[in-house]
Amino acid sequence: MAIKNLLALVVFVSVLGVSVAISSSILKPEYYGSKCADIEGIVRRVTEQYVLRKPSLAASLLRMHFHDCFVRGCDGSILLKSANKDAERDSFPNLTLRGFEVIDAVKTALEKKCPGVVSCADVLAMVARDAVRAIGGPWWSVPLGRRDGRISRIAEVNLPSPFSNVTILKKNFADKGLNVKDLVVLSGAHTIGISSCALVNARIYNFTGKGDFDPAMSPSYVRALKKRCSPIDFKTTLDMDPGSVKTFDSHYFNAVAQKKGLFISDSTLLDDFQTNLYVQTQVISGGFSFGKDFSDSMVKLGKVEILTGQKGEIRKRCGFVN
Structure with missing residues (x-):
């Protein structure tokens, strides 16, 4: 078994070891x-005050950073409010985001210490990291120096969909300078967090319009989901990583390998040689490299289409342009 595991890891490195370069900044x-x-200390202390009281915030804060970076880049535009309800945070995929109060609290503390210095985009990147760490996940050094965008449009929100197959997802990530390894690694963030019956009912009750379920799902998992979700239930919550939703670990890949991926975007990781290889490698190795891989991919994500220099601004309040 040891030889088999070693061989799998060697093959994995050879297949996924080359990363797509992101422009230096x-x-x-x-x-x-x-x-x-003490910027790091301030961010960590305030973040922990919230997340340790309510650990479920970690998943939402991590998701918030991801959603920010995939629309107009990591510029804090997800944080902007609009009286007309036409900003990014008003789009359907972002209506379930929580934790804006954490960002505001951190920003207030930083403004008190050093007014007009730290961008909201940098705050969000650090809070996402510290929220993950607070629930036992990995820590990574966050490169800083982003500036805040002044534009946030609901019409520009085009996030990777939970209903997408692996081909579409690979293109979504490639368009942002992220590679196949980043796709499968960052999917591992689904080890924490919840969703709802609304996003899976069609998969388990009427996948092709004939009253069937998605064959990419384990029949036993479908039966378990049906016990939670009636055909007309759109509100009941579901764990994204059954059996390990409160712990940031590699268990998500075990669930995917067992055909217990909640979304199509989870199950489809088994449909591609490269993503499937990563899933299987984490399963047989007990997630030996996931923490470092996740940290590396989060650093890359945080550099997507950033604003620096004289572009953008340093917002005084994260919900509003200056």
């Missing part, structure tokens, strides 16, 4: 230096 962990002393 001025982002660096020490960007603020003496401009704002």
